[in-house]
Amino acid sequence: MLFNSQLFLLVFLPMVLAAFYGCARLPEPAGRTARQLVLVIGSLVFYAAWNWLFVPVLVLLALATWWIGRRYADTGRAIWPIAGIVLNLAILGVFKYANFIAANVESLVGASHRAWSIVLPLGISFFVFQKISYLVDLKRGGHDYARQHRYRLLDFSEFVTFFPALVAGPLVRHNEIIPQFEKPVLTARTAENLSRGAVLFLIGLTKKAGIADTIAQICDPLFAKAAAGTVLNGAEAWAASIAYSMQIFFDFSGYSDMAIGLALMFGLTLPVNFNAPYRSTSLRDFWRRWHITLSRFLRDYLYIPLGGNRSGLARQCVNLGLTMLLGGLWHGAAWTFVAWGGLHGFGLAVNHLWTRAGLRMPSWLGWIVTMLFVIVGWVVFRSPNFTTAWHVLGSMAGLHGIGGLHLRNAIVLWIAVAVALVGPSSQKAALSMLRPSPWLAVPAGAAFIFLLFLTGGRVPNEFIYFQF
Known part of the structure; x- marks a missing residue:
């Protein structure tokens, strides 16, 4: 269900x-x-x-x-x-x-x-x-x-x-x-908990049914072509990688919003799981914002018991690598997941070395470097095997021409990117910023009815993290 x-x-x-x-x-x-x-x-x-x-x-x-x-x-x-x-x-x-x-x-x-x-x-x-x-x-x-x-x-x-x-x-x-x-x-807070929880659930449902499932129609065929051996051009490869980056974010953060909203409707508070991760200016910042409850689990039950940062910089880098390798394996029984975890472990180690050396870069440049790293990692994560990942990454590097992209797909991706990068986080909007008002019920109800028809008009996609 x-x-x-x-x-x-x-x-x-x-x-x-x-x-x-x-x-x-x-x-x-x-x-x-x-x-x-x-x-x-x-x-x-x-x-x-x-x-x-x-x-x-x-x-x-x-x-x-x-x-x-x-x-x-x-x-x-x-x-x-x-x-x-x-x-x-x-x-x-x-x-x-x-x-x-x-x-x-x-x-x-x-x-x-x-x-x-x-x-x-x-x-x-x-x-x-x-x-x-x-x-x-x-x-x-x-x-x-x-x-x-x-x-x-x-x-x-x-x-x-x-x-x-x-x-x-x-x-x-x-x-x-x-x-x-x-x-x-x-x-005295029961009615407010029900309404705020319902709004947060609605935001999550919009992310999943309105955005993630729509982007899947761009992402899935492109990765399927690459897996079948068809060479993607540069535009298609970048569309596939950005589409999956947006799909997994809106899919999983949407699920988390729905879970937190549902819990609040029953009077229970669950911890926040996402905090605008695609606005991160470093890889350390990204993991403070992405799947927050898994990050703290890996920190408290793997990284710290391994020694954390208590035994020198070299040992800290090794501990980061081991933690993220196991975190990658937790996502699935495949070497692509292990490689994705190892890639992030290496990136976090480099991030720590960079900081320890007292080096800095402008925030805008840090954001670009972080996002490029994360997007490349998602290609490995999404691909069924290393051959597919290599084909997509090669096309992203321009090895198979630039090509073009359907205008509709480009518009959908730009909208998704804008939503991910602009405005308050879901939890801040639903749990802090919005003030209870009967007038909010009208647009919220209309949006809910629209999403009901949308989910009824197509087979609902399972959440990506269900496979893990």
Whole structure:
């Protein structure tokens, strides 16, 4: 079930909201239990709508992680969170990387791997990382911390299954959201939360259905031509690379806006995941603005444990490279993702060396260099193999002529670039700048109806990050 589908917008969401706020009128603590059950059951239905066979993996891993956390709180034995981390990594490894590892091992010995029939559960990378962060926090905090965060099963279940963030984030930490479950739902801010959440959701839906899916009609055929061996001219290659840069931004930031907006409609606050990343003037700045919750996960649970910047500049550069290589592999079981992560690790290391040397460049030049680097990286990320990436990059370098681009496609790309570079971020616009007003309901309602017809008139595209 997609956020941008009519089934979700017209049936699932209204029913869950109605049931949730109906339960909110019950006396406490029965009201809290009832509304939490609504969200847990609704989230499992949402997940089962993709494939009910995925549900046992999600439920059993959640129960095992919760039980392990309780055992550590009871006994104080560090083996429990370590075992839980190993379990979660093993599940991720089997489902996501087993075929990749086997194929590479067999290739080294000259054999051909016949892929095993392993179905990748939707969003497994996100909900496994979420549980790992919880277990690592317990281990770091020690026995006393574990006892203080000894959650009820229903609290933990809502944390790990909450449907807005279940499939593609943001990556929410347990201590960011579970304390919010205790807060009353019906307050003086309830109406404002519903309206602001709905506006942010609408902005995200516009990004996805109105912009990302439209740009996909430019991007996908061009990359398909390159993958089939057809040589792109320079204009086509640049259109493909810029189109994908815009598509993945509007697709994933749109999803994040919708997730944060949905959570707010249920009275819960999720962390911001994007902050105008294409306005960055350095690669470090880019990773402070792009997929913010993944960036901080990689920083706190990989980069810092590896040593961070505590052991000298050379070791810091190595730690950056290793962190980003693993971050690339997290995105998918393919060498193109690893190469993309390695490319960004190298770029971040160079960025640190440049800063340490006291060198500076004008902001406008920093923006150009950063964007060129990011766009080239997206070509590697998007390509199904290195041959395709090389063909596209070669055409971008002018090896196959300049050529031309259809006027409509050029206009669409310029509009997307302008939206990405100008104006406030989605969260700032919806959560801070806009003031509640009945007059906003008219254009918002009209936009929603238009997007309903738009999504109904074509097969809704899955979000790009669902494949990760």
